[in-house]
Amino acid sequence: xxxxxxxxxxxxxxxxxxxxxxxxxxxxxxxxxxxxxxxxxxxxxxxxxxxxxxxxxxxxxxxxxxxxxxxxxxxxxxxxxxxxxxxxxxxxxxxxxxxxxxxxxxxxxxxxxxxxxxxxxxxxxxxxxxxxxxxxxxxxxxxxxxxxxxxxxxxxxxxxxxxxxxxxxxxxxxxxxxxxxxxxxxxxxxxxxxxxxxxxxxxxxxxxxxxxxxxxxxxxxxxxxxxxxxxxxxxxxxxxxxxxxxxxxxxxxxxxxxxxxxxxxxxxxxxxxxxxxxxxxxxxxxxxxxxxxxxxxxxxxxxxxxxxxxxxxxxxxxxxxxxxxxxxxxxxxxxxxxxxxxxxxxxxxxxxxxxxxxxxxxxxxxxxxxxxxxxxxxxxxxx
Numbered sequence: 001x002x003x004x005x006x007x008x009x010x011x012x013x014x015x016x017x018x019x020x021x022x023x024x025x026x027x028x029x030x031x032x033x034x035x036x037x038x039x040x041x042x043x044x045x046x047x048x049x050x051x052x053x054x055x056x057x058x059x060x061x062x063x064x065x066x067x068x069x070x071x072x073x074x075x076x077x078x079x080x081x082x083x084x085x086x087x088x089x090x091x092x093x094x095x096x097x098x099x100x101x102x103x104x105x106x107x108x109x110x111x112x113x114x115x116x117x118x119x120x121x122x123x124x125x126x127x128x129x130x131x132x133x134x135x136x137x138x139x140x141x142x143x144x145x146x147x148x149x150x151x152x153x154x155x156x157x158x159x160x161x162x163x164x165x166x167x168x169x170x171x172x173x174x175x176x177x178x179x180x181x182x183x184x185x186x187x188x189x190x191x192x193x194x195x196x197x198x199x200x201x202x203x204x205x206x207x208x209x210x211x212x213x214x215x216x217x218x219x220x221x222x223x224x225x226x227x228x229x230x231x232x233x234x235x236x237x238x239x240x241x242x243x244x245x246x247x248x249x250x251x252x253x254x255x256x257x258x259x260x261x262x263x264x265x266x267x268x269x270x271x272x273x274x275x276x277x278x279x280x281x282x283x284x285x286x287x288x289x290x291x292x293x294x295x296x297x298x299x300x301x302x303x304x305x306x307x308x309x310x311x312x313x314x315x316x317x318x319x320x321x322x323x324x325x326x327x328x329x330x331x332x333x334x335x336x337x338x339x340x341x342x343x344x345x346x347x348x349x350x351x352x353x354x355x356x357x358x359x360x361x362x363x364x365x366x367x368x369x370x371x372x373x374x375x376x377x378x379x380x381x382x383x
Contacts, residue, residue: 003045010034011052015059017122028126032133039137043144050149053134054156060127061172063159068151124172131160131175135182146190147197151207153183158214168227177240180214181247188255192305208256212265219244220272223279238283245273245284249291253298254307263312267292267319274323282346286353292320293357299364310366317367324354 010031018025035049051067058065134153138146160176191197197204219241229237248266256262273281273288299313331351334343342348363369 003041006038007048007052011055014052014056014126018126022125024125024129028129032129036133036137039140043142043148046141046145047148049137050134050145050152053130053137054152056123056130057127057134057156057160060123060125060130061160061163063156065152065156124170127160128172128175131157131172131179135179138183138186143190143193146187147194150183150187150191151210153187154180154207154210154214157183158210158217161214161218162221164218165221165223165226174240177218177244181243181251184211184247184251188251192255204259205261208259208262209265211252212262212269215244215248216265216269219269219284223281234280235283238281238287241273241281241284242287245270245287245291249294253295253312254304260311260315263315267295267312267315271319271323277346277350278344282349285350289350289353289357292316293361296320296363297361299367300362310364313364314367317363317369321369324358327351327354 013027014031016025016027018028035053038049039046041049054065054067057063138149138153141149157176157180161173161180163170163176164173191204191207197207248270252266253263270288270292274285274292277285295316296313298309301309303309327350331343331347334347
């Protein structure tokens with residue numbers, strides 16, 4: 001009963017609108033500290049704290065967060081049924097066109113759950129700070145809790161990353177990218193040690209799909225409406241993309257053993273990334289190339305407990321060499337028809353990068369390249 005009262009009261013305090021939209025209120029700071037101070041608690045209760053915190057993040061980004069079924073059941077067991085309903089979609093309605101809340105800041109106490117998903121700038125700073133607090137609490141949580149909340153963290157942080165394409169100047173998407181990488185480092189090893197999840201292949205497939213979806217939606221998102229960036233801004237923007245592509249190679253492929261469907265999705269994302277050179281994303285494209293070659297070179301490294309290097313390399317070699325063939329054919333054809341005009345610098349850099357990677361490549365003899373069909377000039381170059 002004490003825990004029920006604490007969670008309900010603290011949640012309501014956190015949702016009191018601050019006086020200044022751009023800063024955390026002293027009350028919001030206290031709420032975040034209080035949630036962390038409640039720990040340690042039983043593993044069956046800790047996910048409820050993450051649930052409260054994810055509500056705060058969702059309020060700042062306008063995301064309709066729906067907890068997974070297990071957490072909903074925990075809420076029924078531990079919290080007032082009148083405050084939390086199993087039919088969450090009926091109560092958490094999107095009222096983004098409602099301006100009443102913004103006009104009632106004076107004497108406004110905590111907003112109710114049915115008004116929660118208004119994308120409100122009043123919660124932007126709070127959401128940003130909450131994301132960092134979630135990562136801090138997750139790092140101190142048990143493996144059981146890390147595995148339990150991983151799916152929900154993936155969904156909400158993935159949505160927070162997409163704020164970039166709605167409000168590029170917001171800091172939330174940058175914080176969310178760093179947090180997403182952090183939860184991969186913490187959550188995936190926890191999934192591998194969760195006997196409950198390892199025995200539930202369907203649940204794991206859902207989780208892996210959500211991870212891949214979040215990465216694809218962010219990295220390959222349409223950027224035609226992005227603001228024009230300075231050279232320094234472009235470099236910073238590319239940094240976040242490259243860090244996510246590195247996380248694919250260093251976290252997902254090293255921890256998700258024999259998840260072929262996931263592997264194929266991730267390889268497809270990296271290959272799609274290499275084709276963005278002409279869209280002013282050269283640094284990211286080159287990062288994707290390098291990560292694909294890293295995966296290919298891992299064929300000579302013995303499999304770890306949760307990695308399947310040879311199988312992944314086999315998938316990569318079929319995709320990568322086929323792609324290289326296309327790049328070479330296009331390059332040679334364009335060069336032959338360019339007359340006296342040189343090809344664009346990024347095209348030349350792409351060819352140089354590929355050739356250097358091929359020169360440094362020692363293929364494992366166990367890799368089968370018999371199914372790869374080379375055509376025309378690329379046949380000679382690639383071989």
